Amino acid sequence: MTENQDPIIRLTDVSKFFGEFQALKSVNMEVQLGERVVVCGPSGSGKSTMIRCINRLEEHDAGRIVVDGKELTEDMGNILAVRREVGMVFQQFNLFPHLTVLRNLTLAPMRARKLSLKEAEEVAMQYLERVQIPDQANKYPSQLSGGQQQRVAIARSLCMKPRIMLFDEPTSALDPEMIKEVLDVMIELAREGMTMIVVTHEMGFAKTVADTMVFMDHGEIVESAPPSDFFTAPESERTQLFLSQILSH
Amino acid sequence: MTAGRRNKKTRWSWIDLLVIAAVIAFVVFVVVRVETVLRYTWNWGHVMPFLAYVDEDTGRWVTNLLLEGLILTMRLAVIGIVISALIGVVMGLCRISNNLFLRMVARTYVELVRNTPPLVFIFIFYFFLSSQLMPLLGVDDLARSDSEFVQWMVRMVAGDPSLFSNFVAGLICLSLFEGAYITEIVRAGIQSIPRGQWEAGKSMGLSGFDVMRNVILPQAVSRIMPPLANQFIILIKDSSIVSLISIQELTFMAVEVGVSTSRVFEVWILTAVMYFVICYACVIVFNWLERRAERSKR
Numbered sequence: 450m451t452e453n454q455d456p457i458i459r460l461t462d463v464s465k466f467f468g469e470f471q472a473l474k475s476v477n478m479e480v481q482l483g484e485r486v487v488v489c490g491p492s493g494s495g496k497s498t499m500i501r502c503i504n505r506l507e508e509h510d511a512g513r514i515v516v517d518g519k520e521l522t523e524d525m526g527n528i529l530a531v532r533r534e535v536g537m538v539f540q541q542f543n544l545f546p547h548l549t550v551l552r553n554l555t556l557a558p559m560r561a562r563k564l565s566l567k568e569a570e571e572v573a574m575q576y577l578e579r580v581q582i583p584d585q586a587n588k589y590p591s592q593l594s595g596g597q598q599q600r601v602a603i604a605r606s607l608c609m610k611p612r613i614m615l616f617d618e619p620t621s622a623l624d625p626e627m628i629k630e631v632l633d634v635m636i637e638l639a640r641e642g643m644t645m646i647v648v649t650h651e652m653g654f655a656k657t658v659a660d661t662m663v664f665m666d667h668g669e670i671v672e673s674a675p676p677s678d679f680f681t682a683p684e685s686e687r688t689q690l691f692l693s694q695i696l697s698h
Numbered sequence: 699m700t701a702g703r704r705n706k707k708t709r710w711s712w713i714d715l716l717v718i719a720a721v722i723a724f725v726v727f728v729v730v731r732v733e734t735v736l737r738y739t740w741n742w743g744h745v746m747p748f749l750a751y752v753d754e755d756t757g758r759w760v761t762n763l764l765l766e767g768l769i770l771t772m773r774l775a776v777i778g779i780v781i782s783a784l785i786g787v788v789m790g791l792c793r794i795s796n797n798l799f800l801r802m803v804a805r806t807y808v809e810l811v812r813n814t815p816p817l818v819f820i821f822i823f824y825f826f827l828s829s830q831l832m833p834l835l836g837v838d839d840l841a842r843s844d845s846e847f848v849q850w851m852v853r854m855v856a857g858d859p860s861l862f863s864n865f866v867a868g869l870i871c872l873s874l875f876e877g878a879y880i881t882e883i884v885r886a887g888i889q890s891i892p893r894g895q896w897e898a899g900k901s902m903g904l905s906g907f908d909v910m911r912n913v914i915l916p917q918a919v920s921r922i923m924p925p926l927a928n929q930f931i932i933l934i935k936d937s938s939i940v941s942l943i944s945i946q947e948l949t950f951m952a953v954e955v956g957v958s959t960s961r962v963f964e965v966w967i968l969t970a971v972m973y974f975v976i977c978y979a980c981v982i983v984f985n986w987l988e989r990r991a992e993r994s995k996r
């Protein structure tokens with residue numbers, strides 16, 4: 450990533466309150482086009498809150514968030530435009546249980562991108578091939594394994610042809626033997642140059658794909674560094690402590 | 699769930715037999731008491747013609763008060779279900795809307811209905827409706843219209859055109875009353891859908907309307923159906939309260955016939971049986987619909 454171009458995501462002094470509780474404290478972050486950022490930190494440190502502010506599933510209370518040149522404000526048109534460019538994958542998959550896999554994938558392209566049914570199905574099948582489950586297209590989500598469901602969820606986001614992908618602990622709800630198949634899809638995506646922000650504790654994955662490691666604690670970004678520095682010579686004591694805990698098991 | 703119930707064999711235990719024996723003993727006891735203590739002689743033959751009788755001149759069957767009452771009750775039920783469901787869906791959506799004004803309107807409506815006795819609500823509303831709203835809406839003129847089509851509609855809805863305005867007032871009262879409960883059923887059904895479904899829809903750039911229509915409502919419907927069916931049965935039974943504002947439905951007619959014949963027990967037992975039959979028929983239909991919906995989901 451070159452520093453001279455405009456970042457595709459910029460958070461400036463972003464704060465977020467839940468009632469009295471401050472979940473984000475003046476967070477600053479820049480993500481360049483094509484950059485892969487991995488965010489880690491203890492539970493409750495504000496990782497989910499931060500990435501959910503980027504597609505405005507949470508509204509920030511102070512500071513500025515600019516995504517792909519559009520500032521996130523009350524303006525609903527802007528918000529919808531940003532969301533079409535930003536895909537999100539959730540810990541709990543959040544597939545639509547009443548729709549088949551194929552319909553899960555075609556819904557948003559048809560409604561939000563105004564594709565025809567035929568076009569949307571073509572795109573859907575293309576992404577189902579990419580995540581290697583084209584044969585499950587006509588099943589319902591409940592008939593798939595967790596790993597397959599999460600791959601469907603990734604394909605569903607990709608069908609909107611987003612420029613940025615957000616992942617919120619995509620493998621945390623999976624049985625260990627299914628984690629790899631999901632990570633493989635994500636590594637593939639990273640290799641193709643997708644801009645990604647991934648909240649995860651999979652440090653092996655982080656070392657493979659991350660351009661930047663971010664460590665959060667108590668609503669603050671404590672450390673932000675390339676993985677080579679981050680894993681070998683973390684500056685902050687809190688990062689060291691966290692890493693020693695997480696890498697020990 | 700249903701499969702489990704079906705697999706369970708019906709086996710009679712001595713407790714069941716005891717209960718059945720007790721029920722039979724109780725019924726016999728009541729009948730005997732009524733006959734001996736109240737000196738009541740049962741006379742079903744006297745009451746049955748109030749359902750229908752054979753006209754001696756023409757030799758044809760003619761419906762009488764009780765059956766006409768039953769038919770009006772069924773009209774009230776069918777149209778009431780449609781109107782109250784519409785009110786319930788609209789108000790239910792208002793209840794969870796982002797717009798504070800809509801939320802307050804819906805909330806006020808629900809709380810007003812829920813916290814007044816049905817009779818009081820209906821008396822207040824009826825006098826307001828029939829004296830203010832009906833003339834304003836020109837309902838009476840509608841009943842007197844000379845258009846063939848309008849006349850046909852009026853007869854379809856209320857039976858007798860001269861009672862149309864009265865019927866409509868009763869119908870609106872009943873629908874408003876039940877609509878409040880359906881509002882809560884709809885709200886609860888929609889809110890029972892996990893937040894993640896909203897978030898997944900929104901995160902793909904779908905508008906709130908699109909998420910509601912394509913993601914939330916289809917899932918909510920299957921959760922709303924069972925309590926909704928239950929509320930429809932309650933509506934049929936509650937329709938008897940509009941007898942107090944002179945809507946000539948089954949309960950109203952039963953009072954009339956009971957007074958004029960003095961065959962109180964027969965008339966009310968017959969009336970109870972008629973209510974039971976239509977309600978139970980609805981239960982069977984709703985259960986069947988539910989099972990079918992369940993199966994089509996597979």
Ligand SMILES: Nc1ncnc2c1ncn2[C@@H]1O[C@H](COP(=O)(O)OP(=O)(O)OP(=O)(O)O)[C@@H](O)[C@H]1O
Nearest residue numbers: 467468470472490491492493494495496497498499
């Ligand atoms: N909707 C909410 N209402 C109130 N408090 C909230 C809400 N969402 C999050 N919080 C609080 O904000 C803090 C940060 O939450 P967040 O979900 O961002 O943490 P996280 O870093 O993602 O943790 P985890 O690893 O457990 O997912 C937590 O203390 C949480 O209790």
Ligand SMILES: [Mg+2]
Nearest residue numbers: 496497498617
């Ligand atoms: Mg989280």
